[in-house]
């Protein structure tokens with residue numbers, strides 16, 4: 001079985017994976033990171049979205065072996081120093097989720113959107129999140145949450161930092177053991 | 184949870200390495216680029232290759248450059264890179280129009296130009312855009328390189344001129360002065376494949392007459408994604424609205440749409456005509472400086 005070395009949510013892993021295993025299965029079953037759900041399993045719904053080297057990717061359609069040498073961020077790696085990421089907070093405050101199944105993917109896709117466009121219009125937010133489907137909310141509150149988080153992130157970038165922010169090393173990720181699969 | 188059947192996996196480090204791996208496995212191997220068409224097909228057992236040859240690490244397959252009077256697009260160029268490329272937008276707005284409506288931003292981070300063309304889905308948008316522009320594909324095999332006009336690239340649904348032991352390495356688009364282009368698509372919902380789509384490129388003479396035109400149609404059963412009769416009709420004509428409407432009608436007559444879950448055949452045929460006319464209008468407006 002192929003060997004992969006990946007960084008997931010700030011933690012390095014050196015693992016053996018079956019070539020046919022998808023990245024989402026590796027994250028959920030080998031690393032126990034069940035924060036990334038599987039929806040359609042066919043690259044349509046976006047529930048399984050993670051960041052691969054900072055770019056949003058549908059992890060049900062990427063092989064785990066293809067992630068070798070890359071840096072992955074899941075929803076579980078966003079909170080830092082016990083504080084939620086501004087997007088997590090905004091989704092909470094703006095009631096941007098009901099069942100929550102789409103939320104991890106929605107938030108990671110939104111991070112990629114704000115990286116490219118820190119001040120998107122409502123229309124641009126809707127287009128930017130086109131690959132992420134929500135069956136519950138009707139999207140209006142998701143758009144409002146992304147807009148609010150964007151404003152907060154811009155304000156934080158403009159304000160002088162109170163202190164250098166530490167690397168986000170969430171305790172859950174640090175504690176998660178890497179399960180060695182038998183070849 | 185869906186998982187593909189077992190396969191061997193090799194990571195190619197160069198074009199030559201990929202070709203050697205392809206030769207070793209024969210037609211039981213498949214190249215994997217973005218994987219966003221191939222992996223879902225493998226999950227559904229619509230494809231069961233014995234070996235996957237991953238070309239994502241081959242840097243020489245990546246990149247967008249201008250060389251002389253051609254734009255060169257590496258086969259491994261991601262949709263997102265084509266969409267964000269200023270030089271692409273400057274010369275070929277049809278490619279940016281098309282990219283904005285291909286899948287969604289997350290899929291566009293992964294899906295590649297070469298994967299799209301080689302997948303040869305009859306609804307594939309870039310094929311229609313590239314045939315309108317008169318682009319050429321560069322194919323490499325053990326015996327060397329050959330070029331195939333994209334108008335001869337698609338042999339049928341999911342079938343291309345690329346042999347099992349070959350790689351599409353690059354797409355070349357001629358940069359010709361005095362022209363512009365546009366793409367229009369109707370989809371049932373955001374991020375979906377086309378119900379029908381049309382790309383158009385026009386070149387205008389000093390008097391405003393159309394000296395040359397290229398039209399590409401997706402999802403409507405147009406042979407090689409082309410509409411040669413409508414192109415021929417436009418050549419030498421003034422680019423007035425009546426001519427553009429007539430060209431749309433001709434394109435609609437000559438395509439062969441099939442009814443499916445995206446709509447009945449006559450609706451698609453109607454769209455083929457209307458979208459051809461709209462793409463032509465926009466291309467003419469852009470070429471004559473009336474629209475960005």
Ligand SMILES: Cc1cc2nc3c(=O)[nH]c(=O)nc-3n(C[C@H](O)[C@H](O)[C@H](O)COP(=O)(O)OP(=O)(O)OC[C@H]3O[C@@H](n4cnc5c(N)ncnc54)[C@H](O)[C@@H]3O)c2cc1C
Pocket residue numbers: 042043044213214215216217218219220221222258259284285286287290293294295296297298299301302306307308309345349350351352374375376377
């Ligand atoms: C949800 C969703 C929506 C989509 N919507 C659209 C849409 O609206 N319009 C549209 O046009 N497309 C759409 N697509 C397709 C998208 O553009 C894919 O990215 C594309 O079809 C395949 O590109 P890929 O790089 O992922 O190819 P892969 O899946 O890696 O490969 C596809 C095929 O091409 C072969 N191949 C790949 N690269 C090469 C090469 N260099 N040489 C030889 N063979 C090669 C592979 O062996 C395979 O047979 C959609 C895809 C998804 C998942």
Ligand code: FES
Pocket residue numbers: 037038039040041042043044045046047048049058059060061
């Ligand atoms: S589960 Fe991956 S896109 Fe739906």
Ligand code: FES
Pocket residue numbers: 096097098099100101102103133134135136137
């Ligand atoms: S909150 Fe239920 S799918 Fe979005």
